[in-house]
Amino acid sequence: MDMDMDMNGWAVLEDSKREQWGYVPRQLVGPLVFGVDRREAVAVMAGHGFAAEEREIDRWSPQRAQWRVEFGRMGSDKHRPAVKSYFVEGVGLTCVLVDGIRGPQVTCEGIRLIGRVPSELDSEMEACAVERGLGITYCLSSDLCWPGFEFDRGGQRAGDAVVSWASFFNTGEIAGTSWDITPAEVWRHQ
Numbered sequence: 001m002d003m004d005m006d007m008n009g010w011a012v013l014e015d016s017k018r019e020q021w022g023y024v025p026r027q028l029v030g031p032l033v034f035g036v037d038r039r040e041a042v043a044v045m046a047g048h049g050f051a052a053e054e055r056e057i058d059r060w061s062p063q064r065a066q067w068r069v070e071f072g073r074m075g076s077d078k079h080r081p082a083v084k085s086y087f088v089e090g091v092g093l094t095c096v097l098v099d100g101i102r103g104p105q106v107t108c109e110g111i112r113l114i115g116r117v118p119s120e121l122d123s124e125m126e127a128c129a130v131e132r133g134l135g136i137t138y139c140l141s142s143d144l145c146w147p148g149f150e151f152d153r154g155g156q157r158a159g160d161a162v163v164s165w166a167s168f169f170n171t172g173e174i175a176g177t178s179w180d181i182t183p184a185e186v187w188r189h190q
Contacts, residue, residue: 010159012101012115019048019104023113025150026170030104032085034170035092038069041085045071050082057086057183065089066183072102086183091174094181097189100156100165108149109134116164118143118155152182156189165189 021030028034031044042052050071057068066088070081082102086095098106100115107113109132111124122144129136129146139145139152143164150169155162167186175181 010101010157012158012161012163013103015105015112015115018115021098021104021106023106023108023151023168025108025148029096029098029106029168032083032093032096034094035172037092038067038085038087041087041093042069045083049074053081057185064091068183068185084186086186088174091172093170094172094174095167095169095183095186097167097186098165099189100163101158103165106166106168108151109146113151113153113166114164118153118162118164121153121164154189 019030023029026034031048032041038054042054045052051074053070055068057066066086069085069087071083071085072081080099080102082099082104084097085093088094098104098114103114105112105114109128111121111128113121125144125146126136128134134146137145137147139154141152141154143153143155145151145153152167152169154165154167156165167182169181171181
């Protein structure tokens with residue numbers, strides 16, 4: 001059986017079968033541009049082969065509705081979205097969570113961030129930080145990050161293994177940190 005088609009939900013998509021996305025802090029993650037309206041994001045992602053499911057979620061502000069749009073590959077992965085994006089009314093896209101099991105591969109500073117063994121990713125990120133003078137900090141999930149790059153990392157179970165996921169964000173004018181802009185459900189991603 002092809003590991004990528006395993007119906008138990010634990011099979012990690014091989015890197016060669018993942019979409020390859022770039023990341024520009026506070027600007028874009030793959031085809032998703034921060035600040036874009038959710039309807040535009042749905043259209044853009046459909047052009048990249050993703051189906052969308054939209055839901056209004058709990059508001060962090062009584063004045064602004066907040067939406068989650070889950071994107072899964074058309075025709076497969078109905079049980080596990082590859083990407084979850086979060087939109088705030090009047091602001092647009094503020095946060096993009098890329099799943100470690102089925103999500104696209106996102107590269108930042110030449111390092112693949114998604115679906116990796118967390119300790120190996122930490123080592124690679126630390127070496128890059130030292131080589132390029134980026135500095136080191138820790139995300140709210142206690143994983144290594146680079147200051148100013150506006151992404152948080154976490155680990156999720158994939159059967160008997162753990163792989164990395166990442167949440168990319170733009171706090172814009174409405175928040176100070178990822179803690180302020182990222183919905184609580186992101187921190188519980190598994």
